[in-house]
Amino acid sequence: MNCAQASRLMHEYFDGDLAHEDASELKAHLGGCPECRERFNDYERTEGFLHMALAAPVGRTEADRAALTDRILKSVPGRRSRRLARWLRQYPGVTVAAMLGLVLLASFIASWEQDQELVVRGSDLSQIVIEGNKVVVPEGARVDGDLIIENGEAVVVGEIRGNLTVIDGSVNMASTAKVIGEAREINQALDWIWYKLRSTVIDLAS
Amino acid sequence: MIPIEARLARKALKGDQQAFAEIVGLYQDKLYHMAFRMLGSRQEAEDVVQEAFLRVYRNLDRYDEGMKFSTWIYRIATNLCIDRLRKRKATYSLDAESTEHEGLDGYAVIPSDDRTPESEMLLSETQRIVRQAIDTLPAKYKSVMVLRYLHDLSLQEIGEVLDMPVTTVKTRVHRGREYLRKKLERKL
Numbered sequence A: 001m002n003c004a005q006a007s008r009l010m011h012e013y014f015d016g017d018l019a020h021e022d023a024s025e026l027k028a029h030l031g032g033c034p035e036c037r038e039r040f041n042d043y044e045r046t047e048g049f050l051h052m053a054l055a056a057p058v059g060r061t062e063a064d065r066a067a068l069t070d071r072i073l074k075s076v077p078g079r080r081s082r083r084l085a086r087w088l089r090q091y092p093g094v095t096v097a098a099m100l101g102l103v104l105l106a107s108f109i110a111s112w113e114q115d116q117e118l119v120v121r122g123s124d125l126s127q128i129v130i131e132g133n134k135v136v137v138p139e140g141a142r143v144d145g146d147l148i149i150e151n152g153e154a155v156v157v158g159e160i161r162g163n164l165t166v167i168d169g170s171v172n173m174a175s176t177a178k179v180i181g182e183a184r185e186i187n188q189a190l191d192w193i194w195y196k197l198r199s200t201v202i203d204l205a206s
Numbered sequence B: 001m002i003p004i005e006a007r008l009a010r011k012a013l014k015g016d017q018q019a020f021a022e023i024v025g026l027y028q029d030k031l032y033h034m035a036f037r038m039l040g041s042r043q044e045a046e047d048v049v050q051e052a053f054l055r056v057y058r059n060l061d062r063y064d065e066g067m068k069f070s071t072w073i074y075r076i077a078t079n080l081c082i083d084r085l086r087k088r089k090a091t092y093s094l095d096a097e098s099t100e101h102e103g104l105d106g107y108a109v110i111p112s113d114d115r116t117p118e119s120e121m122l123l124s125e126t127q128r129i130v131r132q133a134i135d136t137l138p139a140k141y142k143s144v145m146v147l148r149y150l151h152d153l154s155l156q157e158i159g160e161v162l163d164m165p166v167t168t169v170k171t172r173v174h175r176g177r178e179y180l181r182k183k184l185e186r187k188l
């Protein structure tokens, strides 16, 4: 056995892994090699120092302990939020879908904003008159169903038997106008959503 | 029979705060001791312990009962310590010139700040020198040595904690031991 081999076995010995037959060979080498014997003693000392230095008590008081316990228990979330967190983790698809939906909606609205063209949608557009960006429901006319107008002005003189939704436009109701459903203008809200979404998307991208 | 920690973990998972408090009671000292030896700072050790328990709590449902609870919790805490040591090194290696203390990888190693004066006083000169030598070890060696000599973990267990093959652990223990032997030979 040479000294390098002996050194390797010494490490095995201090790891507590030295096989029996290797132990006797090492012992024989140490018997005849003063350098390795000295090295062995050094390792032994180092081991002792390491145990002593690392395992020595750290000088913590009971109060330190209690304070840290308190801090830890206060920092863990309550029961309800952990359930939500677990649920979200169990169904990561939900989070992804929500994120994706957000991004899609944002880009959808972005293209929508650029597109200033008048859009009129509804199940019954037969009696509607379009003048420039004005969408007129004339006197005596009746729209059966919902009417959605984008980027235009709704001028209602007749009757709408459904909801009227005007996006990015305005509503002008005559005194004779009659809307069975709900009349809504949502450009304000849209601006706000758009603003919120845009900042969210920018946050995500950065 | 289910080990006590696994039983507590199951209860805590169901929302039993008392069970979680018991886990904290069982492991707080062990984690603190380890973190303090790794980081040398009381404040940082406490932060790491808090963060470790928070992670334990958040991941209770992922705890695999096939693994010893201690292995799992040591893994969480050790990783947090290693992260901190690395960040610290990254910060300090920006100031060049400090070639006086050199670790195994040749990185400049900084002496840790805010050590607790009262616990420092308990240390003999020998302990101080040994501690300083240990502090110059790079994070990956330090974590192995702390687990080995503080918690008396077997090389196998250290491998499980650090999620690395036992041969790697062995190499690190050997190099760490060799490094410290040389370092201390001249001083003690």
Ligand SMILES: [Zn+2]
Residues within 6 Å of the ligand: A002, A003, A006, A029, A033, A035, A036, A037
């Ligand atoms: Zn020899």
